[in-house]
Amino acid sequence: MIFLRFPSFALALLAIAPALGAQGARTVTSPDGATTVRVETGDRVTWSVARRGRVLIAPSPISLTLDGGRVLGRGARLRGADTRQLRDSVRPVAPTKSAIVRGRWNELDLRFDGGYALEVRAYDAGVAWRWTLALGDSVTVVAEQATFDVRGATPGWVGLDSTFMTHYEPAYRLVALDTLRGGRLVLLPLLVPLEGGPKIAITESNLESYPGMYLVSGRDSSAGGPALKGIFPAFALADSARNDRDVVVTKRAPWLARIAGRRALPWRVVIIADEDRALLENQLVYELAPPSRLADVSWIRPGKVSWDWWNALNVRGVPFRAGVNTATYEYYIDFAARHGIPYIILDEGWYTLGDLLTQAPGVDVAEIARYGATKNVGVILWTTWHTLDTQMTPALDQFQRWGVKGIKVDFMQRDDQAVVDFYWRTAREAAARHLLVDFHGAHKPAGLNRAWPNVLTFEGVRGLEWNKWSEEVTPRHTMILPFTRMLAGPMDFTPGAMLNAQPRDFRVVFDRPMSMGTRARQLAMYVVYESPLQMLADSPSEYEREPDAMDFLSSVPVTWDETRALDAKLAEYAVVARRSGAAWFVGAMTDSSARTLPLSLSFLGDGRWTMDLWADGPNADRNGMDFTRSARTVTRADTLQLRLAPGGGFVARLRPASR
Template sequence: MTMKRITKHLLSLLFCASLVHLAVAEEVKVSSLDGNTILTVQIDKQISWSVKKYDQLVLPKVTIGMTVNGNQLAQSPKLKSNKEIEKNETFEVIVPLKNRQVSNNYKELQLAFKGGFGLHFRVYNEGVAYRFYTSMRGEIEINNELMDITFPDGSSSFFPKEVSTYSHYERNYLKLDIDSIPVGDFCSLPVLFNQDDEQLRVLFSEANLYDYPNLFLELTGDKHLAARFPMAVKATIPQPGARVDRNVIITKEYDYIAKTKGKRTFPWRLFVITNDDKTMLEQDMVMQLSDPLKLTDTDWIKPGKVAWDWWNDNNIYGVDFESGLNTATYKYFIDFASEYGIEYVILDEGWTKSTTEILDFNPDMDVKEIIRYGEEKGVGIILWCLWKPLDENMKEILDTYASWGAKGIKVDFMQRADQYMVNSYEQIAKECAARQLLVDYHGSYKPNGLRKAYPNVISYEGVKGNENHKWSDEITPIHNTTLPFIRMAVGPMDYTPGAMVNMQEENFNISFSRPMSMGTRCHQLAMYVVFESGLQMMCDNPSNYYKEEESTRFISKMPSTWDKSIALEARVGEFVVMARQKGENWYIGGMTNWDERSMELDLSFLPEGIFEMVLFKDGVNANKYAQDYQVKTIKVTQSDQLTIKLAKGGGFAAILRPIQ
């Protein structure tokens, strides 16, 4: 055969191969109900998908797959069937942090493949989501789940960088170009990406996480971020030293990320996509994508505010007893809570005999008497405990706390995100619900939708909040105006607001026992409207609150759940203004970063009628003396527009009541 004939024959083979490839490759599309978002699934040697929104290619390519029992499911996949469904439904939230009624309207693409697996893709007006499912017998080992995201040129991020998947998720959001992130660096979720000179945002997180580890994102190459998971934990030992009671060292891991049922759905991977920052404050995709209520009785679940002891180090004053970890101090907390209608007092670290002996209390505190006294005054008691001893003896410990009359637990120092820990979160929620106990997770990962199934899961930390003022200068107004768009966008955050000692940056000092906050007094007051938590802490000590009577009375009237929420003004890391409804009343909160600004407050969201508005705003000297504020009471209607001046690190808050 001549060289010419060989070349012709090879070209013919290549052409035939390309025809075969074209015949095998498939493409399936699904759009949002409003038509603005189009998701395209490409099935070839691998499965990938892309998204266009506003006629712009937002995610050019997301390659996905799963390795089960050593086999790559999505390698040269063969599609058996595809089906598109549409849903328009509404569900009620037991502990509503945004809206009591949530609309759940979407189109869903259901793909089934040979080999016992499939995919669901959902497209909402606000974003997109996907998940795998398997239909295999017995138990399976998930060795890995592939997700590789390619971002467009010029993309940047608010990157919550981690150094280990053994994490409490308390991170700053580092504003970084994706091109500048070193290969191997990774972050926890949620994470926010920016495109088109920050005119377009993509918020990434996950939902409906059960019996499976949390996902992290790692930079693997040029504009590529890929899924990373903690391996399933095989063995641990206590960490020697001062934190032997709460930290462990993982000594052995399995060669899989999860061992689980072969017939199941896996967590949703969700992407909120918007060119309006207000969308991130109003969307509720984690709740929309999560399993429905699993409890039959929820009437006992009571959200509320909490008088908190640990941040202020029990530094009450003006009393005739020595303050500290003793019965007299906590009765003082209870008296304060009762006077101001605060629902709970927390007994944080120090109330137990030791941090590991958590079935008994320290000799200076009669916890049964404190709980009895609280009941007499209409104040519930929540008990702090470490996760490690709780995990080792859960039923006896929870039975004991419930028998004393405690209303809930604040469980702390989980610090892990592997499969065992995820299962522990559900076990704690379930066991506490059986005893009518609330749960506040601290030292925790971010919310993943567990609270929809178990609404006694009332809040999560997983946030760099007010407590960090005790040892750092990183909790700035810039940080505070970033949190609502990222961390709070996936669920409640126990930030613990309410500082009464407020400082501008140049006056701020770190003090563990007598802490202060950055930003103005009204910046802190606004948090009770802007920040979402079913348990909303009042972090300062009662003596300071008594001294600041006007601010305290105002805070005490703030709800911790809402019937309706509306974002009025929003820009990540710059400013946020929220309006929220509870019954007939409306509440407004606004915060700014270090920039002074005038906010135009349009009240057209109000129903018809006249409202009395009590407005707390920054005082004329708040730029120098951050505790300076002014109070105005005015009459307003939906036709009014107000101009409110915010100091640097400032804020404002208002309560509006209809005039009968």
């Protein structure tokens, strides 16, 4: 047995053998024997996937076109092929599902004449492939052919946009795959239920110095061609800043990226789930991401954040004029300190837009950070990406001198190579100054948070902020997200609204926003949704009026040692149990339908447990703010019946009973 060791990473190479298969074809099967990937080589390279004998993805061509017209994967001459059985063990710095991520997969390496290879992995929970290059100093990638001929597909859960300039904040809808043309771009992950079979999700990992992948229909008018194909934003030769945040590409190159000639390209990932609840436990994107590049991670501190922007700094009962000023932020710090919340954010308004080195009148960041330090509360500063890009070194140096703990970087709205490079450069430069990072206006996570674990979360979701201007963050929408967007990684949905209404009573009020659904549902999001930097979106004044809710919000963790998806149905409901240390937390959410769900406590350890419960009140179907709090002693032999109102929720905290 050979062991290769990396920081927070151990890889065990259990066996190596020549790949088996007919002439021109090689296969690799998942450790549980259920899933087989078949790669055929020759005039072209194709890949296909079968699960328990059923074809999920029919032979789909893949290739990489380089400058000079060279096409890797066409007329490919196979030089060698090996399969390996591998295991690894990773301890995430900010675990969203488990303290240890244990990986087990079988791998097929196909080496071709001409200095390139195809790496294919089969896991129990999905498959992935990527190209690896050994072609000299640099190459230009003109095009990538990544196709997915999905068989037996029903309409997929699709987030759409019409341009590569996107906040990645879609409303997910059921869409027939063959209609994804004419400028309809699929944002990843895409989730496709198969007729009578599993669900598959397509996404990517290890996205570095390369454009992000989108999907469109690969079929022409004669219904020929694969069901789906990848499409990528070409390199930006020129762009134009309309303001401090919107930087629009005005001229694109006839190629995708210029990259190092010796490197691996991003993984093309297909997650496979026989049960809906398995989607909530899948960590394949993280497993495929590159290992941490930080030797010292002791300074990285996940936690909750008191956020100012969503609630428009609406505080009351104070002797000062509330707004973007030092007195208001010190009030937020006092609130955070009282409730054990380790951070506050200074969102838009603290600096003169376009210049991170000039503070707005009435704001003294150094004083705010100093005051926070006396209360053990750190400060995170918001910035637009374009301004940070032009002032990165002096701005981050200044933040470090002020004692700031992190940055929230907003409005990238692109994932062509240059902007993907910006993400990685920001993560690296922030880490050099011990700054955490929260990316907003961002593409989906694709492995950056493992390589640079100071990157704690990403937006890339139609989150709570949309309640300020729309009626689109519905109970159904928020029940789709755990099965789609959250597959990619941490999700800064920004929950925590204390003004809650059923859909018929919901109103759009920008400066006094509310949520759609119940109070208990907002609390449940802190267990069901994953983000190691988790917002408390409402005003401190609203939270201080709700001591029962704050008891839960003060105690709920943001990182987890163990996750068990107890029951779930896509777009309808989810029941999730998570452990932190000795304590368990349970969160349940439903769509617009009231339902009763059984909760077996068999996941608990032996002995008696104290269970605190926050549930929809008897009138929550009329008034979303109605909830109950209770406590009881339970054991692992108990089963509860959870009665969820329409758009409702439930949370519980379980701790070993004192002896």
